[in-house]
Amino acid sequence: MVQNKSVIFNEVPVGEPVVGKTLKVVTEEFNLDQNIPEGSAIVKTLTLSLDPYQRGRMRPEEIKSYVPAFSIGKPIDNAGVARVIKSNSADLKENDLVYGALPFSEYAVISSKGFSNVTNSPASPQTLVGALGMPGRTAFASLEALVELKKGEAIFVSAASGAVGALVVQISKLKGLKVLASAGSDEKVKFCKEIGADHAFNYKTSDTREEIKKFGPINIFYDNVGGSTLEAVLDTIEDFGRIIACGAISQYNATEAYGIKNTFQIVAKKLTIKGFIVFYLQNQPSKNPEFSGKTIEDEFLAIMPKLVTDGSIKVKEHVYDGLDSTPVAFNDLLKGNNFGKVVIKLE
């Protein structure tokens, strides 16, 4: 028996989650010597990803949405990397590293099926849940599948220093686009420029409409924040503009959502807006002739790990230590207090 710490979904939050109430850290016994079914393994968690979409899972279970609700009294879960302690699966051996959906617990029994073996990856566990995990796939697959990136066009990326945004900035630059970036602090703005944004601004101290006008015509908007930023873009984007709706972090804690008043611009400017969830994009056929017959996921796996490990794409991770830090880290993430991809490091 060992002590097994977990982060439990304790209560549905109204507005901002309350530290110590919404999520609770509890400790239970865990039997390392238990018998486990064939095809499964006992793992020790190394790193867990925290992502804004998890706020949408903190709702009453009876409310349907695009991702399952967390269950009250059970650990929250998300992508993570773990080390195999004991295996009853032909696919895994002791000390292997696996990547997949893990409970926020130090120890867990997993089925090998839902996990990929990342033992030989040159990337760190943090990067495996960030630039090379779900956020990386989100940026890569959406830019490939939802919008044609034409050299010389301009893209505006909101939350551009975040897990997805920073990759959108860099992939767009690699494709020859001009990039305008917004972020929530001067330090983040500086980082956006370091990773290649042609211009970046602090949306808290600058007016988004004015910054777009100063920058010049924007053709594409990669929307991670929704709300008033989306409204400002509808007013300033070019005719035939394309908007990728990836997220709306400005709204996740809002008890009253922001009302967007200028949706008529969609008509007047002949805009196209596309929403998506990464999971259904990954298996779509690649549009890259070099990956003809393969999926976007195949293309991602062939391209991105190399670009990240050789430094062509820079990653910034905001590492929080230990499961105890999860409630504060999650609120930091929703408020933008993080700087880079948020990960919880357990050891």
Next chain:
Amino acid sequence: MVQNKSVIFNEVPVGEPVVGKTLKVVTEEFNLDQNIPEGSAIVKTLTLSLDPYQRGRMRPEEIKSYVPAFSIGKPIDNAGVARVIKSNSADLKENDLVYGALPFSEYAVISSKGFSNVTNSPASPQTLVGALGMPGRTAFASLEALVELKKGEAIFVSAASGAVGALVVQISKLKGLKVLASAGSDEKVKFCKEIGADHAFNYKTSDTREEIKKFGPINIFYDNVGGSTLEAVLDTIEDFGRIIACGAISQYNATEAYGIKNTFQIVAKKLTIKGFIVFYLQNQPSKNPEFSGKTIEDEFLAIMPKLVTDGSIKVKEHVYDGLDSTPVAFNDLLKGNNFGKVVIKLE
């Protein structure tokens, strides 16, 4: 010299146009014996179209938008049909009928270039500015170019008894779709059913969300009204739903636009929203294999006049008599007091 009555744009309205203030009917002298440049003609106007988009032209000229502003002190204009009184153009002879953008005046000098000769059309001047004019092209081209209509899918059409909506309902039925329609009176609802809607409801006395739920899954929304109807659809449309943003008549007179709070559904439901203006769609290549190499406009001209004149597609026109009726007719249109395509008949 004859008396020439015109409808003048007199004042930029705030909210609803004010009869007698926003538009003013004036009479001036017009010289029927004047010399006119080569390639031009003097015409007597027979029928003029009134369309909701004209509200957007009633703005200060310095505010840019997708259509030019009307000029204060000058006649408003829109599509119409006129008879040639005197011609200095090889393309036109006396008594020919022409279709094109006309000032709201009884008499005018036009350049033959911007007009098509409709002398031999079997359709009435009213239908030539409605189902076979801009509204007809709007419905036809947008359904063809912006959305793939799959047999068995369901489409919801708002303002479904209107100039565009009634055609969207009927084209969708011809393509094998299930159609849900909303309109603003029980009489209009009855008409929607007569032209083929599987179900229709009065949005003033029924709840749009509830009606959609009762009807069953909708895959496509043809949006003529914007505002709270669009919001209700975002909450109820199926995953991967497609929305054609054609207009937002609920907002044109609003001094404070409706704030749409649930745009996050675009992400959660992986929606695609496309705005458009008919003029740029007409010249796009037809997707119909029978019209390979031709434009959507070619296809429209080959298909729609036949369907309308043989009665396969029914049209309903709301005819107002004389230019004097224009200010009232336009307010009626924006308030939904009209029933069918609004036309002003001069003789």
